[in-house]
Amino acid sequence: MxxxxxxxxxxxxxxxxxxxxxxxxxxxxxxxxxxxxxxxxxxxxxxxxxRVRHCERCGNWALDPLCRVCADPRRDPGVLCVVARVPDLAAIEKSGTFRGRYHVLHALLAPLDGIGPDAIDVDRLITRVREEGVREVVVATPLSVEGEATALYLAQSLKPFGARVSRIASGLPHGGELEFADQITLGRALDGRREL
CATH class of the missing domain: 1.10.8.420 (RecR Domain 1)
Structure with missing residues (x-):
């Protein structure tokens, strides 16, 4: 041009x-x-x-092999929050209410768009649950059709491994993206999560 x-x-x-x-x-x-x-x-x-790459453990953006959340020994490794994208992780971090660790899917199930279970690499999540002694998996995918389908798929996939699987509570608008939610609403959604 x-x-x-x-x-x-x-x-x-x-x-x-x-x-x-x-x-x-x-x-x-x-x-x-x-x-x-x-x-x-x-x-x-x-x-x-x-300069920036994916964290080897959770998929967050990182400057080193592990992101700052995974490298922080004060975080509770027994509670894992699963999000669709890194901006969702950043939004939850801004709320200041979650002290566990994360797992970023980088996709949501969307069969009509050709995005199936292979795109979200549930095996890597299952490995983390087993090897890291995870007690609870909080599924914090968007409250959309794709987010709900992904949440149900994850709950079914994780149930045999003994960790409690919960879903963030409503309070966020249906079809809304976590990235754009205010901190109070997002904090209440995490506090009011329920088992799937």
Whole structure:
């Protein structure tokens, strides 16, 4: 593309939640800002895949083999919270109410889209439950059709391994994403979880 400003707008508009108007506003901001800011922003984006990876244990983003949650000895290894995506984990962490560890699926069951049980790697979760002495698995998938289907599948898959399987309580809107829930509602949803 010959027009660098139009190219930047096009690239920014591909980000989730960013439309063409917001992308245009951001591109003009970057262009009007100090050139050092634009260079630092570009370098940070360019290096993000080299500097950040998935935690070997839970799937969270990490700078080291283990993320800060998995590396924290104060976390309760007997309680495991299963989330669909890393932003869901971050939202729960912001609530400050959960002191266990996490397991990130990076997908939800969606048979119509061709996403089946293999996509969520339940075997890795089962291995963690068995090897880490997990007493309870809190399923904190979104309250959507895909999230509910995934929760039921996980409950059926985990029941034979002795850990209590619970589901976050309602209080979050149906079809809502955990990432956008306020901290109080998310905290109450975790406190009011129920067995599946």
């Amino acid at each position: 010959d027009d660098p400003l139009a190219e930047l707008v096009m690239l920014l508009a591909r980000l989730p939640g960013i439309g063409e108007r917001t992308a245009t506003r951001l591109a003009h901001y970057v262009l009007g800002a100090d050139p050092q800011y634009a260079a630092a922003l570009g370098a940070s984006i360019a290096q993000i895949h080299e």
